[in-house]
Amino acid sequence: MQRIAKKLSTESADDLLQKFKIKVTGNIMWAGGITVLLLTVAQLLIGNTAQGSVMLVAGVFFIGMAWRYHGRRIPIIIRLSFIGLLSAITAMSIVLNSYIGVYWTYPLLVACFFLFSGRQGIGAAAVLTLLFSTVVFVSLPLNDSWRVCASLAIILVLGAVFAVLLEQLQQLLRKLVVTDTLTGVQNRHLVTQVLEEASYRFARYRRPSSIIMADLDHFKKLNDAHGHLFGDQILKQVAERMRSVLRQNDQLFRVGGEEFLIVLAEAQLSDALRVADKLKNTISQTPFRGKTTQVEVTLSLGVAEVVKDQSWVEWLNRADTALLEAKRKGRNQVRKASSVSRDASLQL
């Protein structure tokens, strides 16, 4: 692997969120199992054998599933069984033990919002609210029943608000994780995923894609001469100009300090070379203006089309090698990569 592929994260924002969810659902399953087993002992000691037996089976099942799916996504059917079994135990407890059983309805409602995402969680909690309300009305005096139902409804509403806000927060987080704060273009987070998908599209359907690696020339000198803040302003403007040249479905990433990657879906090498030329010209033809000064900036670019039987790493390395060649040959130019990854020889 060469320098650029080494820097890329192979973990996407969705992977990170997924890991977090796996941790939360796993912990709930463990906690549920341990709590139920502890309560089983209490039930058996007071001679409540029927409920104790059901709880024993449920507790062992939860622990078993938490163990089996440790560090992995727990299938929805297991999560539904978890809620289903605990609801049955809770309903049984309300019927047998009256008010004491009611206390278990609250944590169960809350667990729904953690075990299922968004609308699924709200739906599951709504079903439980209906179920528990019915059991409560049948088992408790009317005077108290409506109070319990009102408190369950309040938890349902609060939980629903929480679930909606959490979903919005997740979307915002996902956007923040993949966005470069300085330029507003995508950072390198999703590069691996996008390149893998493009490689797959080519391998499976022969649909071409090309990439352009672009690097500002002598940016260190610009920083040294005008200061880092001025350099930041230039980077912002460079990204804006690049975006203005690209089409809606082209993807622009800032993958290093002054290094950009453009992924052109459905573009053959000839199309990508045209785009690279436009990018070069949009940067070099008009000077960049600061408050008191203006500077000329140039861009070197390497272009590579995806080819058969090559991984995304090799594809990226070919573009990177072409970029280095553009730098070596004097900068402010576009070079296309050879189709062979290890062969650094390039053709113009």
Ligand SMILES: Nc1nc2c(ncn2[C@@H]2O[C@H](COP(=O)(O)OP(=O)(O)OP(=O)(O)O)[C@@H](O)[C@H]2O)c(=O)[nH]1
């Ligand atoms: N202002 C600013 N500068 C950055 C940022 N990230 C990296 N740089 C600077 O970019 C410069 C990159 O320097 P080099 O890697 O030597 O590359 P170069 O000077 O552009 O030279 P060539 O690439 O060979 O043309 C360094 O001075 C970094 O400090 C950033 O976010 N803001």
